[in-house]
Amino acid sequence: MFIDALLRRLGLLRFGPFIAKIRAEVSRDRISGLAAEVAFFGTLSIFPALLMLATALGYIGRIVGSDVVDTSRAVVVDFVSGILTEQGPVNAVESLFLGDFGGVLTLSIATAVYAMSRGFSAVITALDLAYDLPETRSWIRQRVVAVGLGLGSVLFALLMLVMFVAGPLLGGGDAVADFLGFDSGGFRVFWNWLRWPAMLFALVAWAILLYKLAPHHRMRWRRCIPGALFSAFGWLAVSLAFSAYLRVAFGANQILGAIGGGLVMMVWLYMLSWVLLVGGELNALIDERLLARLRLQ
Template structure:
Protein backbone atom coordinates (compact mmCIF):
# COMPACT_ATOMS: atom_id res chain seq x y z
CA UNK A 1 0.00 0.00 0.00
CA UNK A 2 1.25 3.51 -0.82
CA UNK A 3 1.95 5.33 2.48
CA UNK A 4 2.62 8.71 0.87
CA UNK A 5 0.17 11.54 1.61
CA UNK A 6 -2.68 11.92 -0.84
CA UNK A 7 -1.46 15.40 -1.82
CA UNK A 8 2.00 14.03 -2.67
CA UNK A 9 0.54 11.25 -4.82
CA UNK A 10 -1.71 13.77 -6.57
CA UNK A 11 1.27 16.05 -7.26
CA UNK A 12 3.26 13.16 -8.75
CA UNK A 13 0.28 12.15 -10.91
CA UNK A 14 -0.04 15.75 -12.08
CA UNK A 15 3.66 15.83 -12.97
CA UNK A 16 3.40 12.55 -14.87
CA UNK A 17 0.34 13.76 -16.77
CA UNK A 18 1.99 17.07 -17.62
CA UNK A 19 5.15 15.27 -18.74
CA UNK A 20 3.20 12.87 -20.98
CA UNK A 21 1.28 15.78 -22.49
CA UNK A 22 4.47 17.72 -23.15
CA UNK A 23 6.20 14.67 -24.61
CA UNK A 24 3.31 13.91 -26.99
CA UNK A 25 3.20 17.55 -28.12
CA UNK A 26 6.96 17.56 -28.81
CA UNK A 27 6.75 14.30 -30.77
CA UNK A 28 4.05 15.85 -32.95
CA UNK A 29 5.81 19.22 -33.31
CA UNK A 30 9.10 17.62 -34.34
CA UNK A 31 7.40 15.38 -36.95
CA UNK A 32 9.02 12.23 -35.62
CA UNK A 33 6.68 9.92 -37.52
CA UNK A 34 7.75 11.45 -40.83
CA UNK A 35 11.43 11.58 -39.90
CA UNK A 36 11.26 7.93 -38.87
CA UNK A 37 10.09 7.08 -42.39
CA UNK A 38 13.04 9.02 -43.83
CA UNK A 39 15.46 7.22 -41.50
CA UNK A 40 13.91 3.85 -42.32
CA UNK A 41 14.34 4.49 -46.06
CA UNK A 42 18.12 4.79 -45.73
CA UNK A 43 18.21 1.92 -43.24
CA UNK A 44 16.42 -0.37 -45.70
CA UNK A 45 18.94 0.59 -48.39
CA UNK A 46 21.71 -0.54 -46.03
CA UNK A 47 20.18 -3.98 -45.40
CA UNK A 48 21.57 -5.63 -48.55
CA UNK A 49 25.19 -4.41 -48.16
CA UNK A 50 24.89 -5.11 -44.42
CA UNK A 51 23.91 -8.70 -45.15
CA UNK A 52 26.86 -8.98 -47.54
CA UNK A 53 29.11 -7.86 -44.68
CA UNK A 54 27.59 -10.55 -42.45
CA UNK A 55 28.03 -13.18 -45.17
CA UNK A 56 31.66 -12.21 -45.75
CA UNK A 57 32.39 -12.20 -42.02
CA UNK A 58 30.89 -15.67 -41.69
CA UNK A 59 33.27 -16.78 -44.41
CA UNK A 60 36.17 -15.44 -42.35
CA UNK A 61 34.62 -16.94 -39.22
CA UNK A 62 34.64 -20.38 -40.78
CA UNK A 63 38.41 -20.14 -41.24
CA UNK A 64 38.80 -19.03 -37.61
CA UNK A 65 36.52 -21.36 -35.67
CA UNK A 66 35.60 -24.11 -38.10
CA UNK A 67 32.62 -24.88 -40.29
CA UNK A 68 30.39 -26.17 -37.48
CA UNK A 69 30.46 -22.94 -35.48
CA UNK A 70 30.04 -20.79 -38.61
CA UNK A 71 27.02 -22.84 -39.71
CA UNK A 72 25.55 -22.53 -36.21
CA UNK A 73 25.96 -18.75 -36.39
CA UNK A 74 24.32 -18.70 -39.82
CA UNK A 75 21.38 -20.77 -38.56
CA UNK A 76 20.90 -18.47 -35.58
CA UNK A 77 20.86 -15.33 -37.75
CA UNK A 78 18.34 -16.86 -40.15
CA UNK A 79 16.33 -18.21 -37.22
CA UNK A 80 16.13 -14.76 -35.65
CA UNK A 81 14.86 -13.25 -38.90
CA UNK A 82 12.29 -16.03 -39.22
CA UNK A 83 11.19 -15.52 -35.61
CA UNK A 84 10.53 -11.80 -35.99
CA UNK A 85 9.28 -11.70 -39.58
CA UNK A 86 7.35 -15.04 -39.47
CA UNK A 87 6.49 -17.13 -42.53
CA UNK A 88 4.94 -14.08 -44.24
CA UNK A 89 8.47 -12.93 -45.12
CA UNK A 90 9.69 -16.34 -46.22
CA UNK A 91 10.95 -14.94 -49.54
CA UNK A 92 13.17 -12.42 -47.74
CA UNK A 93 14.48 -15.05 -45.33
CA UNK A 94 15.15 -17.42 -48.24
CA UNK A 95 17.14 -14.67 -49.98
CA UNK A 96 19.28 -14.28 -46.85
CA UNK A 97 19.85 -18.05 -46.74
CA UNK A 98 20.95 -18.06 -50.37
CA UNK A 99 23.47 -15.32 -49.60
CA UNK A 100 24.88 -17.37 -46.74
CA UNK A 101 25.28 -20.35 -49.07
CA UNK A 102 27.48 -18.27 -51.40
CA UNK A 103 30.11 -16.91 -48.98
CA UNK A 104 32.65 -14.68 -50.70
CA UNK A 105 35.12 -12.97 -48.40
CA UNK A 106 36.24 -10.79 -51.30
CA UNK A 107 32.93 -8.95 -51.11
CA UNK A 108 33.73 -7.66 -47.62
CA UNK A 109 35.38 -4.37 -48.60
CA UNK A 110 32.78 -3.46 -51.25
CA UNK A 111 29.87 -4.43 -49.01
CA UNK A 112 31.31 -2.51 -46.06
CA UNK A 113 31.63 0.67 -48.15
CA UNK A 114 28.04 0.31 -49.38
CA UNK A 115 26.71 -0.32 -45.88
CA UNK A 116 28.64 2.64 -44.45
CA UNK A 117 27.40 5.04 -47.14
CA UNK A 118 23.73 4.12 -46.75
CA UNK A 119 23.85 3.85 -42.96
CA UNK A 120 25.59 7.23 -42.68
CA UNK A 121 22.63 8.69 -44.61
CA UNK A 122 20.24 7.20 -42.05
CA UNK A 123 22.27 8.62 -39.18
CA UNK A 124 22.43 12.03 -40.86
CA UNK A 125 18.63 12.09 -40.66
CA UNK A 126 18.84 10.94 -37.04
CA UNK A 127 21.23 13.80 -36.24
CA UNK A 128 18.83 16.32 -37.79
CA UNK A 129 15.91 14.82 -35.86
CA UNK A 130 17.78 14.99 -32.54
CA UNK A 131 18.80 18.60 -33.19
CA UNK A 132 15.16 19.37 -33.88
CA UNK A 133 14.15 17.67 -30.64
CA UNK A 134 16.67 19.72 -28.63
CA UNK A 135 15.82 22.94 -30.54
CA UNK A 136 19.54 23.14 -31.23
CA UNK A 137 20.97 24.94 -34.24
CA UNK A 138 23.50 22.75 -36.04
CA UNK A 139 26.87 24.40 -35.41
CA UNK A 140 29.05 21.69 -36.95
CA UNK A 141 30.18 21.99 -40.59
CA UNK A 142 28.51 19.69 -43.11
CA UNK A 143 31.62 17.54 -43.49
CA UNK A 144 31.93 17.06 -39.73
CA UNK A 145 28.26 16.16 -39.49
CA UNK A 146 28.74 13.56 -42.20
CA UNK A 147 31.81 12.22 -40.42
CA UNK A 148 29.77 11.83 -37.23
CA UNK A 149 27.17 9.89 -39.22
CA UNK A 150 29.94 7.78 -40.77
CA UNK A 151 31.43 6.99 -37.35
CA UNK A 152 27.97 6.02 -36.09
CA UNK A 153 27.50 3.77 -39.11
CA UNK A 154 30.87 2.16 -38.48
CA UNK A 155 29.94 1.74 -34.82
CA UNK A 156 26.67 0.09 -35.83
CA UNK A 157 28.48 -2.41 -38.05
CA UNK A 158 30.97 -3.06 -35.25
CA UNK A 159 28.11 -3.66 -32.83
CA UNK A 160 26.54 -6.11 -35.29
CA UNK A 161 29.85 -7.96 -35.63
CA UNK A 162 30.29 -8.12 -31.85
CA UNK A 163 26.72 -9.38 -31.45
CA UNK A 164 27.41 -12.01 -34.09
CA UNK A 165 30.77 -13.02 -32.66
CA UNK A 166 29.96 -12.92 -28.94
CA UNK A 167 26.24 -13.45 -28.53
CA UNK A 168 25.70 -15.82 -31.44
CA UNK A 169 29.01 -17.68 -31.64
CA UNK A 170 30.01 -17.36 -27.97
CA UNK A 171 32.94 -15.93 -26.00
CA UNK A 172 36.45 -16.21 -27.42
CA UNK A 173 35.05 -16.81 -30.93
CA UNK A 174 33.27 -19.96 -29.85
CA UNK A 175 36.26 -21.38 -27.95
CA UNK A 176 34.81 -20.60 -24.52
CA UNK A 177 33.08 -23.96 -24.25
CA UNK A 178 36.26 -25.79 -25.18
CA UNK A 179 38.20 -23.83 -22.53
CA UNK A 180 35.53 -24.66 -19.94
CA UNK A 181 35.76 -28.35 -20.86
CA UNK A 182 39.50 -28.31 -20.21
CA UNK A 183 38.81 -26.82 -16.76
CA UNK A 184 36.07 -29.34 -16.05
CA UNK A 185 33.36 -26.66 -16.12
CA UNK A 186 31.65 -27.55 -19.39
CA UNK A 187 28.12 -27.98 -18.02
CA UNK A 188 28.41 -24.89 -15.81
CA UNK A 189 29.64 -22.81 -18.74
CA UNK A 190 26.76 -23.85 -21.00
CA UNK A 191 24.21 -23.05 -18.28
CA UNK A 192 25.73 -19.67 -17.37
CA UNK A 193 26.29 -18.57 -20.96
CA UNK A 194 22.77 -19.52 -22.03
CA UNK A 195 21.53 -17.41 -19.10
CA UNK A 196 23.81 -14.45 -19.87
CA UNK A 197 23.42 -14.41 -23.66
CA UNK A 198 20.39 -12.08 -23.75
CA UNK A 199 21.57 -9.75 -20.93
CA UNK A 200 24.92 -9.31 -22.70
CA UNK A 201 23.10 -8.35 -25.89
CA UNK A 202 20.85 -5.89 -24.02
CA UNK A 203 23.80 -4.24 -22.25
CA UNK A 204 25.71 -3.91 -25.53
CA UNK A 205 22.63 -2.44 -27.23
CA UNK A 206 22.04 0.11 -24.45
CA UNK A 207 25.72 1.09 -24.51
CA UNK A 208 25.60 1.66 -28.28
CA UNK A 209 22.40 3.74 -27.99
CA UNK A 210 23.90 5.80 -25.16
CA UNK A 211 26.92 6.57 -27.34
CA UNK A 212 24.60 7.61 -30.17
CA UNK A 213 22.48 9.92 -28.00
CA UNK A 214 25.62 11.42 -26.44
CA UNK A 215 27.43 12.32 -29.66
CA UNK A 216 24.71 12.79 -32.29
CA UNK A 217 23.04 16.06 -31.24
CA UNK A 218 24.79 19.37 -31.80
CA UNK A 219 24.05 20.09 -28.13
CA UNK A 220 26.29 17.81 -26.07
CA UNK A 221 24.34 15.49 -23.77
CA UNK A 222 25.93 14.00 -20.66
CA UNK A 223 26.34 10.24 -20.43
CA UNK A 224 23.94 9.96 -17.51
CA UNK A 225 21.36 12.07 -19.31
CA UNK A 226 21.67 10.03 -22.51
CA UNK A 227 20.86 6.79 -20.67
CA UNK A 228 17.04 7.20 -20.21
CA UNK A 229 16.46 7.48 -23.95
CA UNK A 230 18.78 4.53 -24.60
CA UNK A 231 16.88 2.33 -22.14
CA UNK A 232 13.55 3.52 -23.53
CA UNK A 233 14.62 2.76 -27.12
CA UNK A 234 15.93 -0.70 -26.20
CA UNK A 235 12.64 -1.57 -24.47
CA UNK A 236 10.64 -0.23 -27.42
CA UNK A 237 12.72 -2.28 -29.87
CA UNK A 238 12.05 -5.52 -28.03
CA UNK A 239 8.36 -4.69 -27.52
CA UNK A 240 7.89 -3.54 -31.12
CA UNK A 241 9.60 -6.66 -32.51
CA UNK A 242 7.47 -8.94 -30.32
CA UNK A 243 4.26 -7.07 -31.18
CA UNK A 244 5.14 -7.07 -34.88
CA UNK A 245 5.71 -10.83 -34.72
CA UNK A 246 2.29 -11.33 -33.10
CA UNK A 247 0.65 -9.05 -35.68
CA UNK A 248 2.18 -10.95 -38.59
CA UNK A 249 1.28 -14.32 -37.07
CA UNK A 250 -2.37 -13.37 -36.44
CA UNK A 251 -3.45 -10.61 -38.81
CA UNK A 252 -1.13 -10.80 -41.80
CA UNK A 253 -2.20 -14.32 -42.74
CA UNK A 254 -5.70 -12.93 -43.35
CA UNK A 255 -4.47 -10.02 -45.43
CA UNK A 256 -3.99 -11.14 -49.06
CA UNK A 257 -2.54 -7.74 -50.03
CA UNK A 258 0.33 -8.11 -47.57
CA UNK A 259 0.93 -11.64 -48.76
CA UNK A 260 1.11 -10.41 -52.35
CA UNK A 261 3.80 -7.84 -51.59
CA UNK A 262 5.70 -10.30 -49.38
CA UNK A 263 8.84 -9.75 -47.39
CA UNK A 264 9.73 -6.30 -48.75
CA UNK A 265 6.79 -4.55 -47.10
CA UNK A 266 7.32 -6.52 -43.89
CA UNK A 267 11.00 -5.56 -43.65
CA UNK A 268 10.21 -1.90 -44.41
CA UNK A 269 7.49 -1.86 -41.74
CA UNK A 270 9.76 -3.43 -39.13
CA UNK A 271 12.58 -1.02 -39.97
CA UNK A 272 10.17 1.90 -39.64
CA UNK A 273 9.14 0.76 -36.15
CA UNK A 274 12.78 0.48 -35.08
CA UNK A 275 13.58 3.93 -36.53
CA UNK A 276 10.58 5.48 -34.78
CA UNK A 277 11.62 3.92 -31.46
CA UNK A 278 15.12 5.38 -31.88
CA UNK A 279 13.76 8.89 -32.45
CA UNK A 280 11.27 8.54 -29.58
CA UNK A 281 14.16 7.73 -27.26
CA UNK A 282 16.02 10.83 -28.41
CA UNK A 283 12.90 12.95 -27.92
CA UNK A 284 12.54 11.61 -24.38
CA UNK A 285 16.07 12.77 -23.57
CA UNK A 286 15.32 16.17 -25.10
CA UNK A 287 12.14 16.67 -23.04
CA UNK A 288 13.97 15.66 -19.86
CA UNK A 289 16.75 18.09 -20.80
CA UNK A 290 14.25 20.94 -21.20
CA UNK A 291 12.67 20.21 -17.82
CA UNK A 292 16.07 20.19 -16.10
CA UNK A 293 17.02 23.56 -17.62
CA UNK A 294 13.65 25.26 -17.19
CA UNK A 295 13.75 28.50 -15.22
CA UNK A 296 11.13 28.16 -12.51
CA UNK A 297 9.77 31.60 -11.65
CA UNK A 298 6.68 32.81 -9.80
CA UNK A 299 3.80 30.59 -10.84
CA UNK A 300 0.62 29.04 -9.60
CA UNK A 301 0.80 25.65 -7.83
CA UNK A 302 -0.49 23.91 -10.97
CA UNK A 303 2.15 25.60 -13.14
CA UNK A 304 4.88 24.74 -10.65
CA UNK A 305 3.78 21.10 -10.73
CA UNK A 306 4.18 21.08 -14.51
CA UNK A 307 7.58 22.79 -14.36
CA UNK A 308 9.13 20.46 -11.78
CA UNK A 309 10.98 17.33 -12.93
CA UNK A 310 8.94 14.17 -13.17
CA UNK A 311 11.06 12.45 -10.52
CA UNK A 312 11.92 14.71 -7.60
Protein backbone atom coordinates in the same frame (compact mmCIF):
# COMPACT_ATOMS: atom_id res chain seq x y z
CA MET B 1 10.39 7.75 -1.16
CA PHE B 2 13.67 8.08 -3.05
CA ILE B 3 11.86 7.66 -6.37
CA ASP B 4 9.27 10.27 -5.41
CA ALA B 5 12.03 12.69 -4.43
CA LEU B 6 13.87 12.08 -7.69
CA LEU B 7 10.72 12.56 -9.76
CA ARG B 8 9.89 15.72 -7.82
CA ARG B 9 13.40 17.03 -8.39
CA LEU B 10 13.07 16.42 -12.12
CA GLY B 11 9.59 17.88 -12.24
CA LEU B 12 8.17 14.52 -13.33
CA LEU B 13 5.97 13.73 -10.36
CA ARG B 14 2.86 14.15 -12.47
CA PHE B 15 3.34 11.94 -15.47
CA GLY B 16 0.29 13.23 -17.32
CA PRO B 17 1.73 16.66 -18.21
CA PHE B 18 5.13 15.09 -18.83
CA ILE B 19 3.72 12.58 -21.35
CA ALA B 20 1.70 15.35 -22.98
CA LYS B 21 4.89 17.41 -23.32
CA ILE B 22 6.72 14.52 -24.97
CA ARG B 23 3.83 13.98 -27.37
CA ALA B 24 3.89 17.67 -28.30
CA GLU B 25 7.65 17.59 -28.88
CA VAL B 26 7.41 14.41 -30.96
CA SER B 27 4.78 16.05 -33.15
CA ARG B 28 6.63 19.38 -33.41
CA ASP B 29 9.94 17.77 -34.36
CA ARG B 30 8.39 15.50 -37.03
CA ILE B 31 9.68 12.35 -35.33
CA SER B 32 7.32 10.05 -37.26
CA GLY B 33 8.47 11.43 -40.62
CA LEU B 34 12.15 11.23 -39.71
CA ALA B 35 11.69 7.68 -38.40
CA ALA B 36 10.10 6.77 -41.74
CA GLU B 37 13.15 8.22 -43.54
CA VAL B 38 15.48 6.16 -41.36
CA ALA B 39 13.40 3.02 -42.03
CA PHE B 40 13.40 3.56 -45.81
CA PHE B 41 17.16 3.93 -46.09
CA GLY B 42 17.63 1.16 -43.55
CA THR B 43 15.60 -1.21 -45.73
CA LEU B 44 17.58 -0.08 -48.78
CA SER B 45 20.81 -1.04 -47.03
CA ILE B 46 19.67 -4.47 -45.80
CA PHE B 47 21.01 -6.66 -48.62
CA PRO B 48 24.30 -4.73 -49.06
CA ALA B 49 24.74 -4.88 -45.28
CA LEU B 50 24.07 -8.64 -45.36
CA LEU B 51 26.84 -9.03 -47.92
CA MET B 52 29.16 -7.02 -45.68
CA LEU B 53 28.08 -9.20 -42.75
CA ALA B 54 28.77 -12.38 -44.74
CA THR B 55 32.24 -11.14 -45.64
CA ALA B 56 32.97 -10.15 -42.03
CA LEU B 57 31.80 -13.56 -40.79
CA GLY B 58 34.22 -15.16 -43.23
CA TYR B 59 37.12 -13.34 -41.57
CA ILE B 60 35.78 -13.90 -38.05
CA GLY B 61 35.41 -17.61 -38.84
CA ARG B 62 39.19 -17.89 -38.80
CA ILE B 63 39.12 -16.80 -35.15
CA VAL B 64 35.93 -18.27 -33.67
CA GLY B 65 35.66 -21.33 -35.91
CA SER B 66 33.41 -22.48 -38.74
CA ASP B 67 30.70 -23.77 -36.38
CA VAL B 68 29.93 -20.25 -35.15
CA VAL B 69 29.83 -18.95 -38.73
CA ASP B 70 27.47 -21.75 -39.81
CA THR B 71 25.18 -21.12 -36.83
CA SER B 72 25.21 -17.36 -37.46
CA ARG B 73 24.37 -17.88 -41.13
CA ALA B 74 21.48 -20.17 -40.16
CA VAL B 75 20.15 -17.57 -37.70
CA VAL B 76 20.24 -14.77 -40.30
CA VAL B 77 18.65 -16.92 -43.03
CA ASP B 78 15.95 -18.11 -40.61
CA PHE B 79 15.21 -14.49 -39.62
CA VAL B 80 14.97 -13.38 -43.25
CA SER B 81 12.83 -16.39 -44.19
CA GLY B 82 10.32 -15.34 -41.50
CA ILE B 83 9.85 -12.04 -43.36
CA LEU B 84 10.66 -12.68 -47.03
CA THR B 85 8.75 -15.93 -47.19
CA GLU B 86 9.21 -16.37 -50.93
CA GLN B 87 11.94 -18.96 -51.48
CA GLY B 88 13.73 -16.91 -54.14
CA PRO B 89 14.77 -14.03 -51.86
CA VAL B 90 15.62 -16.48 -49.08
CA ASN B 91 17.88 -18.45 -51.43
CA ALA B 92 19.46 -15.19 -52.55
CA VAL B 93 20.27 -14.30 -48.94
CA GLU B 94 21.66 -17.77 -48.27
CA SER B 95 23.84 -17.56 -51.37
CA LEU B 96 25.40 -14.38 -49.98
CA PHE B 97 26.89 -16.44 -47.16
CA LEU B 98 28.09 -19.24 -49.44
CA GLY B 99 29.47 -17.42 -52.50
CA ASP B 100 32.46 -15.31 -53.35
CA PHE B 101 31.42 -11.86 -54.53
CA GLY B 102 34.74 -10.06 -54.78
CA GLY B 103 33.65 -7.61 -57.50
CA VAL B 104 30.14 -7.11 -56.17
CA LEU B 105 31.42 -6.43 -52.66
CA THR B 106 32.78 -2.99 -53.53
CA LEU B 107 29.47 -1.86 -55.05
CA SER B 108 27.54 -3.33 -52.12
CA ILE B 109 29.73 -1.53 -49.60
CA ALA B 110 29.25 1.77 -51.46
CA THR B 111 25.46 1.26 -51.57
CA ALA B 112 25.29 0.29 -47.91
CA VAL B 113 27.46 3.24 -46.84
CA TYR B 114 25.31 5.68 -48.84
CA ALA B 115 22.02 4.30 -47.47
CA MET B 116 23.29 4.16 -43.90
CA SER B 117 24.68 7.69 -44.11
CA ARG B 118 21.29 8.98 -45.29
CA GLY B 119 19.47 7.08 -42.55
CA PHE B 120 21.74 8.23 -39.73
CA SER B 121 21.69 11.79 -41.10
CA ALA B 122 17.97 11.69 -40.32
CA VAL B 123 18.81 10.47 -36.80
CA ILE B 124 21.24 13.39 -36.38
CA THR B 125 18.61 15.84 -37.62
CA ALA B 126 15.99 14.46 -35.22
CA LEU B 127 18.28 14.65 -32.19
CA ASP B 128 19.36 18.19 -33.08
CA LEU B 129 15.68 19.16 -33.30
CA ALA B 130 15.05 17.55 -29.90
CA TYR B 131 17.62 19.87 -28.32
CA ASP B 132 16.49 22.85 -30.45
CA LEU B 133 19.99 23.19 -31.85
CA PRO B 134 21.04 24.32 -35.32
CA GLU B 135 23.40 21.96 -37.16
CA THR B 136 26.68 23.88 -37.37
CA ARG B 137 28.86 20.99 -38.48
CA SER B 138 29.85 20.96 -42.14
CA TRP B 139 28.05 18.62 -44.55
CA ILE B 140 31.17 16.45 -44.85
CA ARG B 141 31.64 16.20 -41.08
CA GLN B 142 27.99 15.33 -40.56
CA ARG B 143 28.19 12.58 -43.20
CA VAL B 144 31.39 11.23 -41.64
CA VAL B 145 29.59 10.97 -38.29
CA ALA B 146 26.58 9.33 -39.98
CA VAL B 147 28.75 6.80 -41.84
CA GLY B 148 30.66 6.03 -38.65
CA LEU B 149 27.44 5.39 -36.74
CA GLY B 150 26.14 3.23 -39.59
CA LEU B 151 29.27 1.09 -39.80
CA GLY B 152 29.34 0.91 -36.02
CA SER B 153 25.76 -0.38 -36.06
CA VAL B 154 26.73 -3.14 -38.52
CA LEU B 155 29.67 -4.14 -36.31
CA PHE B 156 27.44 -4.01 -33.23
CA ALA B 157 24.88 -6.26 -34.94
CA LEU B 158 27.69 -8.65 -35.88
CA LEU B 159 28.97 -8.78 -32.31
CA MET B 160 25.45 -9.30 -30.95
CA LEU B 161 24.96 -12.15 -33.42
CA VAL B 162 28.27 -13.87 -32.69
CA MET B 163 28.29 -13.32 -28.92
CA PHE B 164 24.66 -13.56 -27.81
CA VAL B 165 22.94 -15.68 -30.45
CA ALA B 166 25.37 -18.14 -31.97
CA GLY B 167 28.81 -17.77 -30.48
CA PRO B 168 30.69 -19.79 -27.89
CA LEU B 169 31.47 -16.70 -25.79
CA LEU B 170 27.89 -16.00 -24.70
CA GLY B 171 26.11 -18.88 -26.37
CA GLY B 172 24.48 -21.80 -24.59
CA GLY B 173 25.43 -22.58 -21.02
CA ASP B 174 27.05 -25.91 -21.91
CA ALA B 175 29.29 -24.26 -24.53
CA VAL B 176 30.36 -21.54 -22.08
CA ALA B 177 30.98 -24.09 -19.32
CA ASP B 178 33.24 -26.07 -21.64
CA PHE B 179 34.96 -22.87 -22.78
CA LEU B 180 35.71 -21.80 -19.17
CA GLY B 181 36.42 -25.31 -17.92
CA PHE B 182 33.46 -25.37 -15.51
CA ASP B 183 31.05 -28.17 -14.83
CA SER B 184 27.61 -27.91 -16.42
CA GLY B 185 24.41 -28.29 -14.41
CA GLY B 186 23.56 -25.19 -12.42
CA PHE B 187 26.02 -23.06 -14.37
CA ARG B 188 24.12 -23.73 -17.61
CA VAL B 189 20.88 -22.41 -16.09
CA PHE B 190 22.66 -19.42 -14.55
CA TRP B 191 24.41 -18.46 -17.80
CA ASN B 192 21.29 -18.81 -19.93
CA TRP B 193 19.52 -16.40 -17.58
CA LEU B 194 22.53 -14.05 -17.56
CA ARG B 195 22.51 -13.78 -21.35
CA TRP B 196 19.38 -11.58 -21.42
CA PRO B 197 20.63 -8.95 -18.94
CA ALA B 198 23.95 -8.93 -20.80
CA MET B 199 22.14 -8.33 -24.09
CA LEU B 200 20.09 -5.54 -22.49
CA PHE B 201 23.26 -3.95 -21.10
CA ALA B 202 24.85 -4.04 -24.57
CA LEU B 203 21.78 -2.37 -26.11
CA VAL B 204 21.79 0.35 -23.45
CA ALA B 205 25.51 0.98 -24.00
CA TRP B 206 25.05 1.29 -27.76
CA ALA B 207 22.07 3.63 -27.36
CA ILE B 208 24.09 5.83 -24.98
CA LEU B 209 26.84 6.02 -27.60
CA LEU B 210 24.32 7.05 -30.27
CA TYR B 211 22.81 9.77 -28.09
CA LYS B 212 26.28 11.03 -27.14
CA LEU B 213 27.81 11.20 -30.64
CA ALA B 214 24.91 11.92 -33.00
CA PRO B 215 23.59 15.36 -31.94
CA HIS B 216 25.61 18.55 -32.16
CA HIS B 217 25.38 18.92 -28.41
CA ARG B 218 27.87 18.23 -25.64
CA MET B 219 26.18 15.92 -23.16
CA ARG B 220 27.47 14.08 -20.16
CA TRP B 221 27.30 10.34 -20.54
CA ARG B 222 24.95 9.85 -17.59
CA ARG B 223 22.38 12.24 -19.08
CA CYS B 224 22.02 9.87 -22.03
CA ILE B 225 20.96 7.00 -19.77
CA PRO B 226 17.15 7.65 -19.48
CA GLY B 227 16.61 7.65 -23.24
CA ALA B 228 19.00 4.71 -23.66
CA LEU B 229 17.01 2.63 -21.15
CA PHE B 230 13.78 3.58 -22.92
CA SER B 231 15.27 2.63 -26.29
CA ALA B 232 16.76 -0.68 -25.15
CA PHE B 233 13.55 -1.90 -23.51
CA GLY B 234 11.56 -0.53 -26.45
CA TRP B 235 13.73 -2.33 -29.01
CA LEU B 236 13.36 -5.63 -27.16
CA ALA B 237 9.60 -5.18 -26.74
CA VAL B 238 9.08 -4.20 -30.39
CA SER B 239 11.21 -7.08 -31.67
CA LEU B 240 9.53 -9.69 -29.45
CA ALA B 241 6.03 -8.40 -30.28
CA PHE B 242 6.84 -8.25 -33.98
CA SER B 243 8.26 -11.77 -33.92
CA ALA B 244 5.11 -13.06 -32.20
CA TYR B 245 2.94 -11.24 -34.75
CA LEU B 246 4.82 -12.77 -37.68
CA ARG B 247 4.39 -16.25 -36.21
CA VAL B 248 0.65 -15.72 -35.80
CA ALA B 249 0.21 -14.11 -39.22
CA PHE B 250 2.60 -16.45 -41.04
CA GLY B 251 -0.10 -17.79 -43.34
CA ALA B 252 -1.12 -14.32 -44.47
CA ASN B 253 2.53 -13.43 -44.98
CA GLN B 254 2.87 -16.30 -47.46
CA ILE B 255 0.33 -14.52 -49.64
CA LEU B 256 2.15 -11.21 -49.33
CA GLY B 257 5.37 -12.71 -50.66
CA ALA B 258 8.66 -10.88 -51.06
CA ILE B 259 7.13 -7.42 -51.60
CA GLY B 260 5.00 -7.72 -48.48
CA GLY B 261 8.03 -9.07 -46.62
CA GLY B 262 9.98 -5.97 -47.56
CA LEU B 263 7.16 -3.80 -46.23
CA VAL B 264 7.13 -5.81 -43.00
CA MET B 265 10.86 -5.22 -42.58
CA MET B 266 10.39 -1.51 -43.24
CA VAL B 267 7.63 -1.31 -40.60
CA TRP B 268 9.87 -3.10 -38.10
CA LEU B 269 12.75 -0.69 -38.79
CA TYR B 270 10.32 2.22 -38.55
CA MET B 271 9.22 1.16 -35.08
CA LEU B 272 12.83 0.69 -33.92
CA SER B 273 13.77 4.12 -35.32
CA TRP B 274 10.73 5.76 -33.72
CA VAL B 275 11.67 4.33 -30.32
CA LEU B 276 15.25 5.61 -30.73
CA LEU B 277 14.15 9.13 -31.67
CA VAL B 278 11.53 9.33 -28.89
CA GLY B 279 14.28 8.31 -26.47
CA GLY B 280 16.23 11.32 -27.72
CA GLU B 281 13.23 13.55 -27.02
CA LEU B 282 13.04 12.07 -23.52
CA ASN B 283 16.71 12.88 -22.88
CA ALA B 284 16.26 16.43 -24.18
CA LEU B 285 13.19 17.09 -22.03
CA ILE B 286 14.82 15.74 -18.85
CA ASP B 287 17.97 17.75 -19.62
CA GLU B 288 15.88 20.88 -20.11
CA ARG B 289 14.12 20.43 -16.78
CA LEU B 290 17.38 19.72 -14.96
CA LEU B 291 18.90 22.93 -16.35
CA ALA B 292 15.78 24.87 -15.34
CA ARG B 293 16.09 23.51 -11.78
CA LEU B 294 19.76 24.48 -11.63
CA ARG B 295 18.99 28.05 -12.75
CA LEU B 296 16.46 28.43 -9.93
CA GLN B 297 18.92 27.34 -7.26
